[in-house]
Amino acid sequence: MKIKLTELKRIILPVIIFSVLVNPSFSEEENIDSSPYGEFVAASLHDKVGIVENAQNASQVFYEQSLSFVYENKSVIEDYPDYYVLLITTIKKLDHGGTEGIDQVLLQIYSDFDDYSVKLAVLEAFSKIDVQDELVYDFIIQLLSEEINKKENVSVDVLVSCIEALGNIKNPDCTDLIFSLMKENYAPEIKNACKETLFQLMDDFYAAASNIIYMGTFEDKKMIFELINENPQKNLKSSAEIAEILLSDIIIKDEEGTDFPEEQVKLQYDAFICLKDAKWTKATDIVLDYFEVAREEFEKNLLSEENYCFIIEGLKEFSTRKTCKILTDYLDSQYNQTLETGEYNLNVLLSVINTLGDLGDNDAFDTILYVMSYKDYPRELIQASNAALKKLRWDFEN
DSSP, X not given: OOOOHHHHHHHHHHHHHHHHHHOGGGSTTTOXXXXXXXXXXXXXXXXXXXXXXXXXXXXXXXXXXXXXHHHHTHHHHTTSTTHHHHHHHHHHTOOXXXXXXXXXXXHHHHHHOOOHHHHHHHHHHTTTSOOOOHHHHHHHHHHHHHHHTTGGGOOHHHHXXXXXXXXXXXXXXXXXXXXXXXXXXXXXXXXXXXXXXXHHXXXXXXXXXXXXXXXXXXXXXXXXXHHHHHOTTOOHHHHHHHHXXXXXXXXHHHHHOSOOOHHHHHHHHHHHHHHHHTTOGGGHHHHHHHHHHHHHHHHTTSSOHHHHHHHHHHGGGSOSHHHHHHHHHHHHHHHHHHHHHSOOOHHHHHHHHHHHHHHTBGGGHHHHHHHHHOTTSOHHHHHHHHHHHHHOBTTOOO
């Protein structure tokens, strides 16, 4: 939607000014902090700057009153040296809340002044006040698009301010746009602003993230998952849902090819950790499919022994008979390999046996017993097997 600010000014400016002047919230009777405004009006232009800067415990209403005064008297005092300092200082004091109409006043100020610092201060204010007018969102989107079209001549400050304003406004319609900006080769300040804004939009971003994982590139998937996990207000349930979708998607992609790129192996592993930490048993089948993939990656030296053992031990969070059967079959295959070659990986065997003990399914009894019977296994493995057998529950249920 294109916003014609000149038309906006012509139509609503008189209404805004009148509203600001007569609004009961601005009266000295209701304003608990009326004295600063009285002093402000009576002071010289130079002293007004100091009053605004140094007001102690001043209400947001005071700064809005002061801003309205400064703006309404533009034609009278604009040519004085301290005018722009006062205007910018007052705008920057708008750091929370906001009464009805103040966002419209800020839009008018942006339109009426060519000064870059004034315009930037207005944009920064939109990242702090309670924006109530939908025109502000449309205006920010339009300005952001215009700035993006400047290509290499973009203003970092303007882009950052627009992005932060969108985070404050919290309109979910901009999530795809912000994510696309985050992928571009912009300055770190812009990327960080995108990340913080997506954190603020995260509840709505989870739905968009699912679509990006299904349709996006590997880099998209990686960025999505990293972003979700870096969120300081991370929703464990929603994060696990995304991890489930991601792990399933990457496993499918593995089956389509013959290579296991290093970054893809790491992303699979990180998704598994998320599911394990969340004890997300809804993803048990996918996790067990992943175990088979991880086994192949380990055998190809693409997954470290430490991480592989961590995966095996993590399967105890997905306790089903199917989990026990897969690990029991795996232990049996490793035992047979030992019989044939005399070779074995002690840490892997210990992880499998300990996990079977934690799962507690008595179906593992015979296989663990066979392991204990092999005379060349070290004492440590025999002890672990014996401890696992004692944990098995003969009343184990699905």
